[in-house]
Amino acid sequence: MRKPLIAIAAAALLLGLAACGTAKAPDTTPAGNEKAADALATVTDPVLGDLVVDDEGYVLYRFDADASEPPKSNCSGECAVKWPPSPAVDAAKLTGIDPAILGSFTREDGSKQAMLSNYLLYRFAGDSAPGQTNGQGVGGKWWAVKPDGKRAGKAPAANGPLKTIDDPRLGTIVVDSEGFVLYRHKGDTDDPMASTCxxxxxxxxxPVGEISTDASGVKARITSFKRADGTVQSSLDCWPLYRFAKDTKPGEVTGHGGANGTFFAVTPDGKFANGGKPL
Structure with a gap:
C-alpha cells in the first residue's frame, strides 16, 4: 500500500499560527536501554533499497505521527497491536547501522522501544514473512526505515487539494484529494487552534497533515498548526481536520456522529454537517 506522504508547507504553517494560535508540545524524556532484546541489521529491497530489519528479518517502520524532538510515541492500544513496538537493542547487536544514531525510549507501560535518529521503530502485523514491506505507506504515515533512520522510498509529494461532494443525507461536505470524507471534533478549539484527539x-x-490551499468549492480558509506531538495538522476555518480510519472507500461517511457524538463531517464553510447532529 503506497500513498503519498503529506508534506509540511512552512509558509502555510506560519500563516495559520499567526491567525489562530498554536499549541505547546509536552515535555517527554527518553530513557536509556535496560535489557537488550533483539538485534538490528539491514537488507536490500529491490524497490525501496537498504532497509532496517530485526533479528528475525522483519522490516521495521517509523510513524509520522510520532515526535522526535523530544521522542514520543503516538501508537498505543490497538495501534500497538497492529504495529508492535520494536524492543530496545544493545549497540553491540547492530549490523550495518551506525551505533551513534541508536537510542531507546521508555513507553507508558515501562517497556523500552528502539529508536534510530530519534525515531521509534515498529514491526507491522501485516507482514507475515521476513523481508515483506506491506506496511510501507499505510495511511500515508507509516514508512520502512533506512539504515540512517530516514524514510525509505521516494520522497513523498504534497497532498492534493480539498474537494466537495454531495451526500444524499448530509448535503455538501468536504473530502480530501483521494475522496475520503473529512471530520471535525467537538472537543477541539479554533483560537488557539488545538486538537484534543x-x-x-x-x-x-x-489528523490530516499539510495540504494544498488551492481547494475546489471550499469556502473557508485552509491553514495548519503544530500539534502537541510536534506534527503538523491542517484546519478549515481554524478547526482541525481528521479522516476516520473505518471509512474504507471514498465518499463513505461512517464517522459522522462517531466517538459518542463528538466527530462530524464538515461543510465547505468549516461547520459541522447536519448541524452537528447524528443521522
Whole structure:
C-alpha cells in the first residue's frame, strides 16, 4: 500500500499560527536501554533499497505521527497491536547501522522501544514473512526505515487539494484529494487552534497533515498548526481536520456522529454537517 506522504508547507504553517494560535508540545524524556532484546541489521529491497530489519528479518517502520524532538510515541492500544513496538537493542547487536544514531525510549507501560535518529521503530502485523514491506505507506504515515533512520522510498509529494461532494443525507461536505470524507471534533478549539484527539483517538481519527490551499468549492480558509506531538495538522476555518480510519472507500461517511457524538463531517464553510447532529 503506497500513498503519498503529506508534506509540511512552512509558509502555510506560519500563516495559520499567526491567525489562530498554536499549541505547546509536552515535555517527554527518553530513557536509556535496560535489557537488550533483539538485534538490528539491514537488507536490500529491490524497490525501496537498504532497509532496517530485526533479528528475525522483519522490516521495521517509523510513524509520522510520532515526535522526535523530544521522542514520543503516538501508537498505543490497538495501534500497538497492529504495529508492535520494536524492543530496545544493545549497540553491540547492530549490523550495518551506525551505533551513534541508536537510542531507546521508555513507553507508558515501562517497556523500552528502539529508536534510530530519534525515531521509534515498529514491526507491522501485516507482514507475515521476513523481508515483506506491506506496511510501507499505510495511511500515508507509516514508512520502512533506512539504515540512517530516514524514510525509505521516494520522497513523498504534497497532498492534493480539498474537494466537495454531495451526500444524499448530509448535503455538501468536504473530502480530501483521494475522496475520503473529512471530520471535525467537538472537543477541539479554533483560537488557539488545538486538537484534543491524541493517542488511541488519533489512531482512530488520523489528523490530516499539510495540504494544498488551492481547494475546489471550499469556502473557508485552509491553514495548519503544530500539534502537541510536534506534527503538523491542517484546519478549515481554524478547526482541525481528521479522516476516520473505518471509512474504507471514498465518499463513505461512517464517522459522522462517531466517538459518542463528538466527530462530524464538515461543510465547505468549516461547520459541522447536519448541524452537528447524528443521522
Amino acid at each position: 491524541n493517542g488511541e483517538c488519533a489512531a482512530a481519527w488520523p
